[in-house]
Amino acid sequence: MLPNYYQYYCPVKILSGSMAVSNIPFEMGTLGSKKAMIVTDRGVVGAGLIEIIKAAFSDSDKEIGYIFDEVPPDSSDRIVNKLAKIYKDTRCDCFLAVGGGSAIDTAKGANIVISEKTDDLLKLQGAERIHAQLQPMIAVPTTAGTGSEVTKVSVVYNEGAKVKMAFVSDKLYPNVAVIDPRMTMTMPPKITAATGMDALTHAVEAYTCLQKNPIDDALAKLAIDLIRKYLVRATENGKDEEARLGMANAALFAGISFSNSMVGVVHALAHSIGAVAHVPHGVANAILLPWCLEYNINKVPQFIAELSPLLGLSPEYLTPKEQAEKSISHIRNLLNKLNQISGLPIRLRDAGVTEEKLPKAAKIAINDGAVIYNPEEVSYDDALEIYKKAF
Ligand SMILES: NC(=O)c1ccc[n+]([C@@H]2O[C@H](COP(=O)([O-])OP(=O)(O)OC[C@H]3O[C@@H](n4cnc5c(N)ncnc54)[C@H](O)[C@@H]3O)[C@@H](O)[C@H]2O)c1
Numbered sequence: 001m002l003p004n005y006y007q008y009y010c011p012v013k014i015l016s017g018s019m020a021v022s023n024i025p026f027e028m029g030t031l032g033s034k035k036a037m038i039v040t041d042r043g044v045v046g047a048g049l050i051e052i053i054k055a056a057f058s059d060s061d062k063e064i065g066y067i068f069d070e071v072p073p074d075s076s077d078r079i080v081n082k083l084a085k086i087y088k089d090t091r092c093d094c095f096l097a098v099g100g101g102s103a104i105d106t107a108k109g110a111n112i113v114i115s116e117k118t119d120d121l122l123k124l125q126g127a128e129r130i131h132a133q134l135q136p137m138i139a140v141p142t143t144a145g146t147g148s149e150v151t152k153v154s155v156v157y158n159e160g161a162k163v164k165m166a167f168v169s170d171k172l173y174p175n176v177a178v179i180d181p182r183m184t185m186t187m188p189p190k191i192t193a194a195t196g197m198d199a200l201t202h203a204v205e206a207y208t209c210l211q212k213n214p215i216d217d218a219l220a221k222l223a224i225d226l227i228r229k230y231l232v233r234a235t236e237n238g239k240d241e242e243a244r245l246g247m248a249n250a251a252l253f254a255g256i257s258f259s260n261s262m263v264g265v266v267h268a269l270a271h272s273i274g275a276v277a278h279v280p281h282g283v284a285n286a287i288l289l290p291w292c293l294e295y296n297i298n299k300v301p302q303f304i305a306e307l308s309p310l311l312g313l314s315p316e317y318l319t320p321k322e323q324a325e326k327s328i329s330h331i332r333n334l335l336n337k338l339n340q341i342s343g344l345p346i347r348l349r350d351a352g353v354t355e356e357k358l359p360k361a362a363k364i365a366i367n368d369g370a371v372i373y374n375p376e377e378v379s380y381d382d383a384l385e386i387y388k389k390a391f
């Protein structure tokens with residue numbers, strides 16, 4: 001059934017395939033840029049991935065102006081402001097983010113600071129505060145998870161308030177997303193599993209949330225189908241190029257999908273437990289996804305049931321709620337499998353969370369923007385109960 005009204009927008013040029021990185025200098029020319037600021041982290045540098053980027057520039061008239069490799073596991077306002085200052089001082093004219101969601105979101109944050117001619121990202125908190133034309137931005141994801149290369153979202157940790165802030169604007173879409181399987185092949189198994197579960201959570205929440213629409217539904221289904229085929233394969237054998245390309249595309253489709261539909265209670269709770277206990281984003285989503293689907297099951301049994309064939313189950317002659325329960329139990333099976341092969345935690349207690357942190361996280365979660373789109377309302381007691389079940 002079509003919704004009464006929906007909007008859809010994705011202005012990102014997508015390059016996907018082996019050697020896609022070699023087209024970056026050409027794309028910079030199209031964007032009118034000559035000098036790129038690479039935004040990355042030390043893990044990505046250590047994995048040798050910046051060498052692949054440098055090789056792409058070797059025969060071109062475009063240059064790498066600076067390599068900023070100080071992005072922490074979760075981007076922070078302090079690092080964003082530091083990056084913006086260096087970008088200005090080095091007179092770069094485009095952002096080239098090479099990394100996972102943390103690097104891409106740091107570049108997006110610095111782009112806001114530069115373009116709005118301020119010196120502090122926190123001055124631009126709140127809805128629709130970005131009015132300036134942003135600097136060109138090319139994103140090369142090295143994880144297959146966040147989809148930030150095709151989203152209008154930047155998630156930045158506020159070091160003072162100790163919360164994760166989400167900046168959302170149509171201006172935040174990168175100009176170009178470069179999906180090259182060479183860039184994810186070095187990802188360790190546990191990060192592959194966790195970031196892949198982030199992508200699955202994007203697709204599942206996009207498909208089940210209040211703002212779902214037919215275009216995002218189709219993309220979410222494509223993403224789930226690819227994740228079923230390739231997530232375990234990519235986790236078991238990181239050098240499996242077909243599986244890496246499959247997962248990179250899954251993350252991209254899921255990213256486009258949720259950037260329009262938005263997400264729901266899983267992300268609200270994952271952001272908060274991430275802020276309070278520093279659980280990596282993908283790990284938090286992986287742990288919380290089945291519990292949150294159980295929480296939503298009475299509001300959207302049909303939508304959760306429709307995930308069954310995509311997850312590899314044959315539809316049976318069951319009520320929507322019974323079929324939805326099968327979908328959830330199948331997701332639990334996937335988590336158990338990933339736990340066995342990569343050590344991905346499947347309980348909050350195994351991800352470094354202590355029980356006394358849960359009330360604080362629940363308090364923050366109910367004010368997270370993502371809960372607005374969840375099909376079931378979420379109170380403080382509800383959020384705390386989900387955390388306790390997942391503990
Ligand atoms: N903007 C969005 O739309 C969006 C959506 C979801 C999540 N996020 C945010 O993204 C962040 C998480 O990003 P992430 O899950 O991609 O992880 P990440 O960017 O934090 O990277 C995780 C770790 O993996 C390492 N790594 C990354 N790629 C590698 C590779 N190819 N080889 C070896 N090591 C590699 C990094 O060095 C890092 O240590 C969180 O802050 C989250 O809130 C943003």
Ligand SMILES: [Fe+2]
Binds near residue numbers: 146281
């Ligand atoms: Fe996410």
